[in-house]
Amino acid sequence: MPDCIECGAYTKFNNGLCTSCYQKKNGNPWVSGVIKGRIAETIVEQLFISLDFQVFKYGMENSIPGITDLLKGVRGDVAKNIRQMPDFVVFKNGEAHFIEVKYRKNGCLTIKDIERYGKYPFENALFVLLSPRHIKCISYKELEEGKEIHEKCRNWLGSRKEFETDKELIVEYCKYAIKFFENVD
Template sequence: MSSIERLSDKDHVYRFNMIKGRIAETLAEELFLSLGFNVFRYGMENTIPGVMELLKGVKSEVANEIKRMPDFVIQNPTTKEVYFIEVKFRASGTFSRKDLPNDYPFYNALILIISKKHIKCISYPELEEGHAITPTSKNYLGNRKEFENLNSKVIIDFCGFAVKFFENI
């Protein structure tokens, strides 16, 4: 691509969404690190560098499983419990079961939704039961039993970061 060529509309949307996702993932990673968790990048872009470009448009069982890998594995330093974390940015602040692939394989994943105003969390089993994250739901990260005794001030700070990064989206 020469310096005067522009991205196609499809490529533009793909790149823009990828950047939003990476910002949301970075916020989540730094949030958990600030809360004292052990954080390990796990998703496809970290496990198999360069694979995202390779798999763009590929529709196979292996490609689908790679694309569905959760973004992080985190460990609570106090309880030593380990969790899969899938991070999603949603400008609308909504997320439900229909937002994941029908055959999503990580039943034990926690889905962290970063929006323009909140950081909320829901488990995959809760989504399967019909629960969802909405702008008015109380699925706040600090309300999760898995994350009891988190420093709510740190979470509030990171919600402020999300507002600053995403306010114009």
Template sequence: MAECTNCGGFTKFNGGLCFKCFKKNNQQNEVEVAVLEEESETQNKTVEVGLSAKDKNYRYNMIKGRIAETLIQELFLSLGYNVFHYGMENTIPGIMELLKGVRSDVANEIRRMPDFVIQNPKTNEVFFIEVKFRKSGEFLPKHLPKDYPYSNAFIILVSKKHIKCISVKELEEGKEISPSSRNYLGSRKEFELDKDIIIDFCNFAIQFFQGVE
């Protein structure tokens, strides 16, 4: 009589398995195959934890820009200026998020809107202000968007060491802000600023941006 090679029970074929052992063996193989397939899928998956590199960079730059904007806003408020948010992000919160990747004339116009309108309390004169942060301390004519519509605006550049200012007209004439240039915000006669207060805010900038890349 043929015996099962596993349990010694009855089987129809020499060297084979009985029905019970055959069924048990197949079930075990199926489980092992399923486990192996699951492990293989897990190993092949690229699991992204947290923000993507692109989104992380976007958020990081957004935070730097907003810190710089707040710094300049508080600087002018401390000097008695009236400061009004002007950019579309302040008029319609979240719109800049919706415009990520959108390329159109309208989208470009929205992006170009200056950050603030400020008013000198002594003269009532108003100014468009665009705030930028640059670790390099540079703002060159090529950094100005093509056909920038606010030719009477001022660019205030916050860096890790200085707060400098240049008008859009000066940029269009080929002038620039560089680490060695002396176009400090406190030297702009248009604003009649207290240089000591600006020095205080420069020190704030050094503290806030010391470890910024």
């Protein structure tokens, strides 16, 4: 049975740390992920506001306050759909779009990332991916077709026909993303 290299307690990995020692050394990874996600959402929200979109927070944290704790351990289609609600609805020129914001240090996003908990229920959603280097965008339908976002792809947010966006402003917001994420794991 493997032991923690710090305290000697049980761990799953040879020459690894137990959960308690890992968290003491690195902080709680779940909390860190929540913080990175909120920073990414804030950058994207402010970007769309700057691009003259009306932006409405839509995700479960905003549409149904307090439900996050109630859904712990709850299974089923309704709970899954609530958890997968896109982060925003944006409006401009009589058109509305669901926006789901993701942060990935590696700059990659695939259908497996989205459907980890089952089929994604918002088929017309757009995924805006922030990484320490880029802001990119892909539709759920494109992900279903096997397309993906990776470091070398050219899925720039500024190239999306849905937005006809100001590329210079997007570059400015890329700089904010770089500033906040360049030293983050």
